[in-house]
Amino acid sequence: MYRxxxxxxxxxxxxxxxxxxxxxxTVMTLVDGKESTRISAEMxxxxxxxxxxxxxxxxxxxxxxxxxxxxPEHAKTFSKCALIVTNPVSRVxxxxxxxxxxxxxxxxxxxxREEGLWWLKQKxxxxxxxx
Amino acid sequence: xxxxxDDKRLNDILDMIGCIASxxxxxxxxxxxxxxxxxxxxxxxxxxxxxxxxxxxxREKLDEVNGKLEKFAYTTAxxxxxxxxxxxxxxxxxEMSVGNNxxxxxxxxxxxxxxxxxxxxxxxxxLAYSVAHFRDIIKEPVDWNALLLEVMEVDSVFKSADVxxxxxxxxxxxxxxxxxxxVRNLLDNAxxxxxxxxxxxxxxxxPFENHYQFCxxxxxxxxxxxxxxxxxxxxxxxxxxxxxSSVGIGLATVKxxxxxxxxxxxxxxxxGEGASFIFTVSKT
Numbered sequence: 262m263y264r265x266x267x268x269x270x271x272x273x274x275x276x277x278x279x280x281x282x283x284x285x286x287t288v289m290t291l292v293d294g295k296e297s298t299r300i301s302a303e304m305x306x307x308x309x310x311x312x313x314x315x316x317x318x319x320x321x322x323x324x325x326x327x328x329x330x331x332x333p334e335h336a337k338t339f340s341k342c343a344l345i346v347t348n349p350v351s352r353v354x355x356x357x358x359x360x361x362x363x364x365x366x367x368x369x370x371x372x373x374r375e376e377g378l379w380w381l382k383q384k385x386x387x388x389x390x391x392x
Numbered sequence: 393x394x395x396x397x398d399d400k401r402l403n404d405i406l407d408m409i410g411c412i413a414s415x416x417x418x419x420x421x422x423x424x425x426x427x428x429x430x431x432x433x434x435x436x437x438x439x440x441x442x443x444x445x446x447x448x449x450x451r452e453k454l455d456e457v458n459g460k461l462e463k464f465a466y467t468t469a470x471x472x473x474x475x476x477x478x479x480x481x482x483x484x485x486x487e488m489s490v491g492n493n494x495x496x497x498x499x500x501x502x503x504x505x506x507x508x509x510x511x512x513x514x515x516x517x518x519l520a521y522s523v524a525h526f527r528d529i530i531k532e533p534v535d536w537n538a539l540l541l542e543v544m545e546v547d548s549v550f551k552s553a554d555v556x557x558x559x560x561x562x563x564x565x566x567x568x569x570x571x572x573x574x575v576r577n578l579l580d581n582a583x584x585x586x587x588x589x590x591x592x593x594x595x596x597x598x599p600f601e602n603h604y605q606f607c608x609x610x611x612x613x614x615x616x617x618x619x620x621x622x623x624x625x626x627x628x629x630x631x632x633x634x635x636x637s638s639v640g641i642g643l644a645t646v647k648x649x650x651x652x653x654x655x656x657x658x659x660x661x662x663x664g665e666g667a668s669f670i671f672t673v674s675k676t
Contacts, residue, residue, distance in 0.1 A: 349427075349428060350431050353433075353439070
């Protein structure tokens with residue numbers, strides 16, 4: 262299943278992991294964040310699934326957008342989240358998101374999609390729940 | 393050799409750090425055109441500035457709300473004093489008119505008087521606590537030795553406790569009314585929670601470079617370390633020394649006074665080994 266907005270591409274594969282990837286030089290605002298959550302919720306049919314979110318093309322994410330992604334609405338849509346950070350800018354965004362916003366769902370940073378996917382496919386451990 | 397373009401970006405970053413250091417969060421660095429390390433640093437600083445600004449705004453709002461709450465508590469407590477005093481008078485009149493023949497009614501009146509007195513203590517405690525937080529501390533030389541003896545005399549402390557003053561306490565600049573409240577509350581606390589036949593209190597002051605450290609030690613039941621912070625909270629009393637006669641305001645008032653004056657208070661205690669309340673008073 263595939264959908265896209267002006268900024269984000271969404272793909273739900275047969276492994277029941279939702280993958281999101283932004284178009285180059287994307288600035289994420291709260292409106293984009295909420296739209297992303299709405300579309301994701303429709304695609305997963307309101308059953309929480311793992312999310313592989315590639316931040317590579319994101320050049321900025323607003324404070325309220327980060328808060329939204331770390332909050333309860335997003336945690337209802339996704340069971341865990343692997344953030345892919347492959348350049349310095351996405352790494353900073355990812356680290357801020359983890360360190361300051363403290364997402365409610367288990368979330369980790371990865372520099373490769375393979376590692377992220379491997380982690381998403383693991384059964385949840387207690388350490389993941391508090392990560 | 394630094395690229396002239398990078399040199400400008402580095403200068404902008406240094407300016408941004410300067411702005412954040414002086415709590416100016418209005419500046420935002422341009423990002424996004426290079427997607428390199430400098431962009432990442434700039435973006436990080438932008439986000440840090442944004443987050444710090446939000447924290448400062450939240451703190452200011454919180455301070456404002458706290459200020460309003462304290463004024464509300466003061467006004468409410470102040471307004472409650474008058475009807476409570478009237479009630480005390482009416483209870484006395486009722487007691488006299490009932491006479492000795494109706495013992496049951498007299499018992500009820502005695503209980504009502506106790507409840508009324510407890511309410512008055514609570515209201516006075518809230519008033520003292522509120523004032524402690526919004527009083528402008530006007531300092532004057534306070535002779536802590538003389539002040540302590542005065543409080544002990546007025547409150548007849550010697551009737552319920554043996555107080556030992558280690559050496560002579562210093563003369564330090566502080567607000568005298570506030571200092572009296574500190575001493576009175578700490579003595580009262582030691583006596584109220586004493587589990588010995590005779591309460592013993594040792595008071596001393598140790599000089600440090602810029603301040604004195606006062607210590608009020610007692611031979612009471614002691615306090616579990618897990619409750620050391622809790623006991624300074626408003627209306628907080630902790631087991632095993634919970635006392636029905638206490639309203640849990642005294643230590644919160646002491647902490648409020650000291651923190652408003654820029655000082656600190658903490659507790660050293662273990663169950664069964666008494667308690668030492670230690671607070672700082674600046675030399676200047």
